Amino acid sequence: MTTTTTDRVSSTPANTASLADRLAEVWIELEERLGQVPVLSRLAQGTVTLDDYQRLLFNLRQQVVDGSPWISRAASNFDIDHFELRAAAIRHAEEEHRDYLMIERDYVAVGGSLEDLRRGRKNVGSEALSGYMFHYADHPNPVGLLGAMFIIEGLGAKRAAGWASRFQEVLGLADSQVRFMTYHQEADSAHTGDLEAILTSGLIDDAAADEIVRCAQVVARLYALQLEELDR
Amino acid sequence: MGTTATAYLTGFGRYLPGEPVDNDGIAARLGGEDRVTERIRRRVLDANGIRQRHYALDEHGEPTELNEELAVKALHAALDDRGVAASDLRMLACATTMGDVLVPGFASMVHGRLGGGPMQVLSASGVCASSLAALDAAVSKIRLGDHPRAAVVGSELASRSLRQRRFDGIRSGMDSHFLRWMLSDGAGAVVVEFQPHPSKPSLRVDWIRQVSLAHEHEVCMRAGMAGSAPAVGGTWQDVAIAEAEAQGMFQLRQDVSMLDDLARAGIAQFEELVDIGLIDVRHLDHVVCHYSTNAFRDVAFEALRRRIPTLDTDRWFSNLETRGNTGSASIFIALEEAWHSGRFAPGETVLLAVPESGRFSFAFAHLTVVAPPDQQGVST
Numbered sequence: 230m231t232t233t234t235t236d237r238v239s240s241t242p243a244n245t246a247s248l249a250d251r252l253a254e255v256w257i258e259l260e261e262r263l264g265q266v267p268v269l270s271r272l273a274q275g276t277v278t279l280d281d282y283q284r285l286l287f288n289l290r291q292q293v294v295d296g297s298p299w300i301s302r303a304a305s306n307f308d309i310d311h312f313e314l315r316a317a318a319i320r321h322a323e324e325e326h327r328d329y330l331m332i333e334r335d336y337v338a339v340g341g342s343l344e345d346l347r348r349g350r351k352n353v354g355s356e357a358l359s360g361y362m363f364h365y366a367d368h369p370n371p372v373g374l375l376g377a378m379f380i381i382e383g384l385g386a387k388r389a390a391g392w393a394s395r396f397q398e399v400l401g402l403a404d405s406q407v408r409f410m411t412y413h414q415e416a417d418s419a420h421t422g423d424l425e426a427i428l429t430s431g432l433i434d435d436a437a438a439d440e441i442v443r444c445a446q447v448v449a450r451l452y453a454l455q456l457e458e459l460d461r
Numbered sequence: 462m463g464t465t466a467t468a469y470l471t472g473f474g475r476y477l478p479g480e481p482v483d484n485d486g487i488a489a490r491l492g493g494e495d496r497v498t499e500r501i502r503r504r505v506l507d508a509n510g511i512r513q514r515h516y517a518l519d520e521h522g523e524p525t526e527l528n529e530e531l532a533v534k535a536l537h538a539a540l541d542d543r544g545v546a547a548s549d550l551r552m553l554a555c556a557t558t559m560g561d562v563l564v565p566g567f568a569s570m571v572h573g574r575l576g577g578g579p580m581q582v583l584s585a586s587g588v589c590a591s592s593l594a595a596l597d598a599a600v601s602k603i604r605l606g607d608h609p610r611a612a613v614v615g616s617e618l619a620s621r622s623l624r625q626r627r628f629d630g631i632r633s634g635m636d637s638h639f640l641r642w643m644l645s646d647g648a649g650a651v652v653v654e655f656q657p658h659p660s661k662p663s664l665r666v667d668w669i670r671q672v673s674l675a676h677e678h679e680v681c682m683r684a685g686m687a688g689s690a691p692a693v694g695g696t697w698q699d700v701a702i703a704e705a706e707a708q709g710m711f712q713l714r715q716d717v718s719m720l721d722d723l724a725r726a727g728i729a730q731f732e733e734l735v736d737i738g739l740i741d742v743r744h745l746d747h748v749v750c751h752y753s754t755n756a757f758r759d760v761a762f763e764a765l766r767r768r769i770p771t772l773d774t775d776r777w778f779s780n781l782e783t784r785g786n787t788g789s790a791s792i793f794i795a796l797e798e799a800w801h802s803g804r805f806a807p808g809e810t811v812l813l814a815v816p817e818s819g820r821f822s823f824a825f826a827h828l829t830v831v832a833p834p835d836q837q838g839v840s841t
Contacts (some may be wrong), residue, residue, distance in 0.1 A: 279656055339655075340549075340609035394464075401655070403466035403606025 248428060248438045252379050252445055259380065259449040263388070266456045272392060275399050282396050283341050284459050286409070290332040290346055292355035292455060296381075297326030299359070303366035303374050311370050313432065317423060321378075324416065331409040338406045354455030361451055365444065372437045376445030378424055380452060385417030468603040470664040470828065472545070472652030473797040474538025476531055477784060478517035482645075490518045491641065492625025501635075505642040510755030514645035514785025516620040524621060527561045529570045532616035535648035535793070536575055539612060543652045547577030552602055552611035554583040554595035556789040558619065559684075571614065581608065585789075588682060589751055590671060590817035591615070592649075592789040593824035597669040599653045609655055615789035616648035622684070622713050631707065636714040640682075643753060644713070645785035649793025660833050662807055664800070667827040668739060674726055674821040681723060681818040682715040689716060715818055724757055727816040728764040730823040735768050739827065742769045746809035749778045749799055751791045752816065761814075778804070791815075807832040 246254075263269050268285055271277040304318035336346050351359060365371050393410035396402055404411065427433075433441065484506050488494045493502060517526040532555060540547060553572050560567035566584035581602070585595040592615035599611040623641045633641075657663035680689045685697040687708045697705040705711065734740045750761055758779065766772045778799040787794055792815050805811060813826040 338606050338609060397464050401467045402464075403604065403655070404463045405606035406466065406655075 248433065248441065251438070251442045252376070252428075255376075255380070255442065255445045255449055256383060258446075259453065262449070262453045263456070266453060268456060268459060269392075272395050272399070277396065277399050279339060279400055282400060282402075283336065283339060285456075286332050286336045286339075287341070287346055287349055288352050288355065288455065288459050289409075290329055290336065291349050291351040292359055293332055294329045295359045295362070296328060297322045299362040299366045300325065300374075302363060303371045306366060306368065307370055311372070311432075313430075314370075314372065314375075314427065317427065318374075321420065321423075324420075328409070328412075331412060335406055335409050339402065352455060352458045352461050354451060354453075354458040358448065358451035358455050361447060372433070373440030373444035375424060375427060375433075376441035376443065377448040378420070379428075379441070379445050380448045382417040382420040382424060384452065385413030386421045389417070390414035465604040466606050466655040468600040468653050468655065468666040469657045469831070470651045470666065471654045471658040471661075472539040472541075472543025473650075473793075473800045474535050474540070474542050475647065475649040475790075475794045475797040476534035476538060477515040477647045477794070478526055478531060479515055479519075481513040481783070482516055483513050484511075487642065489520055490516050490522050491620065491623050492522060493628065493641070498638075501638045502642045505639055508754060508756050509643050509786070510758070510782055511643065511645075511785050512782050514787075515647055517618050517646045518620050518624070522624050524618075526618070528557060528559070528616055528618035529561055529567065529574050531618060531646060531648040531790075532557070532567075532571045532614045532650070533574045535616065535650040535790075536571070536612055536614050539614075539650035539652050539797075543654075543658065545610065545652065547575050550577050550580050550610055550612050551608035552581040552583070552599055554585060554599040554611065554613045556585040556587070556591035556595040556613075556615040558586070558588050558591070558617055558788050559622075560584070561618070567616075571616075581611075587789070587822065588817045588819040589753075589788050589791060590815045590819075590822040590824040592792045593669055593813065593815050593826055594671050595789075596651070596653070596666075596826065597671060597824075600666045600669060603653050603655050606655065611653045612650060613653060613793075614648055614650040615787075615791070615793045617644070617788040617790045618646045619644040619713065619788060620646050622711060627706075627712055631709045631712070633709065633712065635717055637709065637712040639717050640713045640715050643786050645787055647784060647787040647790045647794055649787075649790045649795075649797055651793060651796070656834075657831050658833055660835070662805075662833060663831050664805075664811065664828040665831050667810075667829055669824070669826045670734065670739070671822065671824040672730060674823075678722070678726075678821040679719070680716075680820050681719045682713065683819075684713045685710055720757070720818065723816060723818050723821060724760050726821055727814075727823050728761070730825070731765065731814065732768065734825060740812065740825075744810055745769060745772075745812055747776050747778065747799070747805060747811040748772065748814065749792065749795050749811060750814040751795065752779070752781065753786050753818070755781065775804075805830045807836075 268281050300318050300322040304315050307315035337343050389410040393407040519525050553568055555568040555571050557567050568582035568584040572582050583598050585591040596613045599613045602608050697710040780795050780798050784794050792813055807830050809830045811828040815824045
């Protein structure tokens with residue numbers, strides 16, 4: 230086992246593929262993994278319960294409250310040569326820092342207790358994800374976080390609304406009970422548009438591209454872990 | 462168009478104060494033992510068909526409970542039936558004809574006594590159909606996804622207005638005697654949620670309709686004014702209390718000559734619901750109908766049977782004869798008894814019908830019995 234681990238870590242990805250192609254590959258891998266996540270496969274099969282939805286919101290909320298803080302921290306670590314990225318991060322942090330309130334309203338609207346929700350702690354996947362993000366945001370010019378954004382915003386833009394309408398379909402929920410997930414389709418689509426503009430702007434050199442892909446891989450794995458480890 | 466949730470009735474409760482009072486026990490509570498009153502009472506009772514009822518009055522005619530207490534006891538019964546607590550509610554909608562006090566609103570008082578946490582409250586005033594107006598409000602908020610769980614209660618303590626002291630020295634006609642020997646006390650409640658009961662059947666609310674025809678009808682049932690139309694300076698709030706009492710403003714009165722019109726109008730409303738397709742007579746299994754007196758039972762039953770030839774008495778439910786006419790509480794008290802009798806089976810539909818004489822209002826609710834989610838999974 231140790232030898233294979235060493236092999237994996239030492240193998241640097243071939244840089245011949247474009248950044249977009251490399252990120253697309255990470256995305257496909259994430260999609261495959263999400264298909265194995267118990268709560269999402271129950272959602273797909275139509276056997277998901279109200280309790281599942283409440284647990285999902287409960288678990289997401291504990292990590293989403295940290296979303297804006299890590300982006301802000303990253304913003305403060307971009308120097309003046311990365312002014313555009315700093316500006317984008319500041320904007321983004323501002324846009325996101327009330328998002329957890331939407332989860333809280335959804336949670337209460339489906340019968341959850343706000344007090345319980347606010348007393349909750351991160352699951353082990355959320356701990357790992359949040360810890361990694363803060364750790365990475367502390368680096369000088371943490372350009373790799375664009376990879377994290379690619380994953381997190383991508384989930385919001387491409388998957389969340391589908392989850393929302395499937396939860397509505399299976400559990401008979403009103404629009405006002407799935408606001409967090411439906412909102413993210415619009416908001417994160419705008420964000421991913423911004424992100425693509427940055428990724429293709431020429432600001433990203435080969436070393437930065439490697440960082441971005443690596444960060445995307447880690448965040449994809451940890452995000453899935455967060456969904457796998459509900460309540461643990 | 463947005464997506465809404467579905468509202469389900471998941472808990473049913475009622476509270477009827479004291480022991481049932483039969484026809485011979487009424488006078489002890491309400492008075493009116495003189496021969497003329499006695500004769501009127503017999504005649505009214507023969508017509509309305511009520512054999513027993515409940516009063517929140519002791520054997521001397523003194524009140525034993527507040528209206529808000531009746532409401533809270535029915536709510537507790539409904540919450541227990543569902544297996545939840547008052548702290549699980551986010552909305553409370555209360556219907557009553559007259560609360561215990563003028564201010565504040567009845568729902569505030571009921572919430573204060575019930576406890577639980579912060580919640581939206583609504584006091585629906587009116588008469589019998591205020592029950593379904595309150596239900597409609599709660600169901601709408603559940604459908605919007607604004608609240609996961611609400612409770613609705615209809616509650617009446619009419620007996621206070623029916624006692625002899627309200628009749629002493631006042632010339633009372635049939636308009637007040639008709640109600641005096643018809644109305645009684647009680648409360649009925651339901652729990653409304655956006656999910657069906659997890660392990661027992663529920664009633665899905667398909668629609669609720671309430672309509673007023675006050676634009677083309679005079680007042681039929683009233684209190685608080687001398688005649689049948691309010692006059693500036695002439696309501697109970699304008700004149701001295703003693704004068705208001707002397708004029709009989711504190712008696713509940715009903716213009717009985719208008720009741721045939723009321724029945725016709727109610728039947729026309731039902732016909733319209735059939736004609737616009739809201740009621741599919743081929744798939745209507747049960748009717749729970751509120752009516753004030755058995756005189757209207759046959760009228761309503763025959764009118765419905767004209768459109769639903771297969772309607773028989775097994776599918777028609779009323780407990781007027783044994784629980785009395787409890788105004789806005791009646792439909793919930795009837796629904797509770799019908800529900801717990803086990804006469805409804807999953808897949809069947811139920812129509813609630815509530816005519817209100819006050820100034821010609823009519824409310825209907827269409828419900829479908831749904832099996833608990835685990836059993837639905839098995840059957841499909």
